[in-house]
Structures are given as structure tokens and as C-alpha cells.
Amino acid sequence: xxxxxxxxxxxxxxxxxxxxxxxxxxxxxxxxxxxxxxxxxxxxxxxxxxxxxxxxxxxxxxxxxxxxxxxxxxxxxxxxxxxxxxxxxxxxxxxxxxxxxxxxxxxxxxxx
Amino acid sequence: xxxxxxxxxxxxxxxxxxxxxxxxxxxxxxxxxxxxxxxxxxxxxxxxxxxxxxxxxxxxxxxxxxxxxxxxxxxxxxxxxxxxxxxxxxxxxxxxxxxxxxxxxxxxxxx
Numbered sequence: 252x253x254x255x256x257x258x259x260x261x262x263x264x265x266x267x268x269x270x271x272x273x274x275x276x277x278x279x280x281x282x283x284x285x286x287x288x289x290x291x292x293x294x295x296x297x298x299x300x301x302x303x304x305x306x307x308x309x310x311x312x313x314x315x316x317x318x319x320x321x322x323x324x325x326x327x328x329x330x331x332x333x334x335x336x337x338x339x340x341x342x343x344x345x346x347x348x349x350x351x352x353x354x355x356x357x358x359x360x361x362x363x
Numbered sequence: 364x365x366x367x368x369x370x371x372x373x374x375x376x377x378x379x380x381x382x383x384x385x386x387x388x389x390x391x392x393x394x395x396x397x398x399x400x401x402x403x404x405x406x407x408x409x410x411x412x413x414x415x416x417x418x419x420x421x422x423x424x425x426x427x428x429x430x431x432x433x434x435x436x437x438x439x440x441x442x443x444x445x446x447x448x449x450x451x452x453x454x455x456x457x458x459x460x461x462x463x464x465x466x467x468x469x470x471x472x473x474x
Contacts, residue, residue: 284461291371293450293466294406299459307459341405350394350454352462354405 252277255355257342263361264332272327272358274342282345283325284309284352285317287338294341300325332362365389367465369451374471375441383436383468385451393454396462397425397436400448409436409449438470446472 258273276283284299296309300319314336316328325344329336339359343352366388375381387395394413398406412418412427412434424437438445448469452462 282459282461286464291466294452294464296461296463299461301459309461310463350396350411350460350462351408354407356405 254278255342255344255353257340257355257358259358260356261359263363264329265363266332266334268332269328269330270332272329272340272342272360274325274327274355275323276325276342276344276353276355277323278344278346278353279322280344280346280353281322282347282352283319284343285315285325285327286341286343287311287336288341288357289338297327297340334362336360337362365453365455365463367451367453367463369449369465369468371466372469372471374473375438377441377443377472377474379441380437380439381441381470383438383449383451383470385434385436385465387432387434387451387453387465389432389453389455389463391456392429393456393460395425395427395434396450396452396454397423397434398450398452400450400467402447406450441472443472443474446470 255276285297286294298317300306342355397409400406410425417426448467450467451465454462
């Protein structure tokens, strides 16, 4: 099993550009979530999904969209990047048998 | 709302014991996690406490007191590789059961 994979590992965007951060898991997990991590701020929840076709907002959803068309994939879209979105983004998943989350390796995003 | 507090940074000596505290004030409580995160890497699961008391797992132990809203992670026989951030996260009732994370404690182990 590859676990949770994220692409790209690094990305630099200009203000106003759009892009999609990819997240996939091969563990057949129902629950998936996106976090951002900023220095001194810990992990903050952006959006999450409890199954294919179901998504909801977390603590800091503004500026981000998600969709969940399959169990495996949970992409995060930035429609118009802003410097405040410079951060490290982590995707995580968990199954229904345990509350333990498995994290992807992260995407380091810089918006100039 | 949710409030989870941890010390920002701690230092300790190789071979020693260190205790990292976490206090929480949340709307309900289902359990508390500890994760370890090395610099530039993803968090990895260490422990999950639901009931009061101490749970030991090798060199690492985690304690929970629900009545006090308090947990600690105890690391024994510290090694240089234990230098990392330690994240406390609380699971609260709700449809999502997604935990809320504290800001993390950066532990520096020196020789």
C-alpha cells in the first residue's frame, strides 16, 4: 500500500493563479481531510469528507474548494491564490474502524 | 469553541525523561491523540486515550484525566531522534469525528 499520497511536493504560484492539490489514498478509507500548517499555528482543518459525494467545511475554508467523486481521491482547489495561502498542506484519511488518521507527506505552497 | 494548550518549546538531555503537557477546554470529549512530527515530515500517530489513566507503549506513555481536561506525553530514555514536534489533538462529538489540534510542542534533545 502506498498509503496517502500528495502531489506536488512543492509549488510556487503567483497571486491570482489557480491550482489543484492532489490527494489519494489506497486504504479504502471513508474519511478524508485537508489541513494547513503554519508556523506557530498547528494544524488547522480546511475541509473534510465523510464519504464519496459528501464534503463539509472545517475551521478555515475560505479560498478553498473540494470535491469527493471517488473514495480514493480528495483534491483541494485554490481558485485565486493569495499570499495568505502560503503554507504546508496535509491531506489525511482514516477508516471507520479507528479514529487514527494517516497523513500524506504534505505540499509546500508559496504564493508570491 | 475548542481551546487546546501546549508549551511551545521544551529542551531535554539525551537519556533523560521529559513530560509534555496538554490542557484542553472543548465542547464535549471523545478522546485525545498524540502525534509526532519531525521537521519537514508528516505527523505520525503515537497514542489515543479515551479513558482516564496511563497507557504505556515502549519508551512513550500517555496519561489522561478527563475531569481536569489534562493529558501528558512522557518520553523516557530520550534519544536524539526524539527531537520533533509533539501534537496534542482532541476528538469531540459530531458527525465528522475529525480531531482539533493544538499548536504543538517542539522538543529539542541535546547531548
